[in-house]
Amino acid sequence: MAEITAALVKELREKTGAGMMDCKKALNETGGDIEQAVDWLRKKGLAAAAKKSGRVAAEGLVGVASGPRIAAMVEVNAETDFVARNESFQAFVESVAQIALQIGDDIEAIKTAMLPTGRSVADEITHLIATIGENMSLRRARVLTVPSGVVATYVHGALRPGLGKIGVLAALEAPSESDALEMLGRQVGMHVAATSPSALDVDAVDPAALERERAVLMEQARASGKPEAIIEKMVDGRVRKYYEEVVLLEQVWVHDGESRVKAVVQKAGGKLVAFDRFKLGEGIEKESSDFAAEVAAASGVKKDPDPDLEPA
Structure with a gap:
């Protein structure tokens, strides 16, 4: 029986995309024969993960957890909303x-953390x-976190407590923790979920x-034909309005x-x-496709053009 070395486990993992613990088990089950271990993983359905790794995952869940003066929020993606259930x-x-x-929120550290299943987060x-x-x-x-006060959480459209499509953390410092402060934090979370501000205060914009916005506003104001001094005042007023749109406070x-x-x-x-706000899948480029065209392509049948789009 071949020695089950870390290098052998790594090689099997690279071949199959299966988790480290699953690779080690496969090698133990097959006496260290890497080809047999590949087959063992395939039979168990564990080597299929590698084939799926390139597919777009923009669904899933946002999850929150909290404790005294601290709260955490994560986004875990999957391909379809069905998996979220x-x-x-x-x-x-x-x-x-x-x-x-x-x-803490270091992704690589989280991935190496162990779960009760005996697998790391990455392997799970x-x-x-x-x-x-x-x-x-x-x-x-x-x-x-806050030194004193609360870090409140809010989840919009929760499937069950702490899990949903939009999550918000709101950190409020105060001399002490209280139910009223917790309620205010939750209300702030609801506000942030609805308005999606991009900065806490003016200094954080x-x-x-801001420079792009000011340039656009300046051009719009100049189109009015008013004197430059008036234009400056017009732009300052519109910048204040911009702050009211994007600055939480x-x-x-x-x-x-x-x-x-x-x-x-x-x-x-x-x-x-x-504060922070996670909206599920934001910023992920989702694939759009014509299902009928996909079926036609797979069957070798040419899709008929839409008659409404044909030139007269």
Whole structure:
């Protein structure tokens, strides 16, 4: 029997895309014969994961977990919304959120963390790909903490507590934790989910984005033909309006339609110091396809043109 070395396990993993623990087990089962181990993994359905790794995964779940003065949020992607309703997948996302809560939001560190299954997070993803049949990935994680106060969580469209399509963390500093502060944090989370601000305060606005906006506003104002001094005032006014759209603390509080977020938070005796918002699949380029054309191509049949699009 050949010695089961780390190099042998690595070679099998590269050949099959299966998880490290599964590769080690396959080599033990086959006496270290790598070709037999490949077949063993294929029979178990564990080598199929590699074939799925190139497919777009833009569905899945956002999961949150929280503790005293800390909260974590993760996004785990799959190919279809159907997988988000799979109990094994949901339990996995919950476990990953708890791991992030314990060790932080470094993705590589999370991937190497061990689960109760005896597999690492990375290997568990490979295992789920093989058993559920879709490509999956741990895309991102975020952890927020405060020295005193609360880090509230909010999940929009929750399939079950802490799991949904949009997640928000809101960090509020205050002299002490309270139910009222927790409720305010949740309301901030609901506000952020609805308005999607890009910055906490004016100072945090991306300078490049602000410069682009100012350039556009300047051109629009100059088209009015007014004197340059008037144009400057017009642009300053429109920049303030821009801040009200993209800066969380400057936005109108969605819960009453008139107060500013900063005024609501100050009145409650807290200080909003950080937030983050994960929307499932945002920024992932999804494949669009003509299903009828795909079927026709697979069958070798030429798809008939749409008569409404034919030239007269």
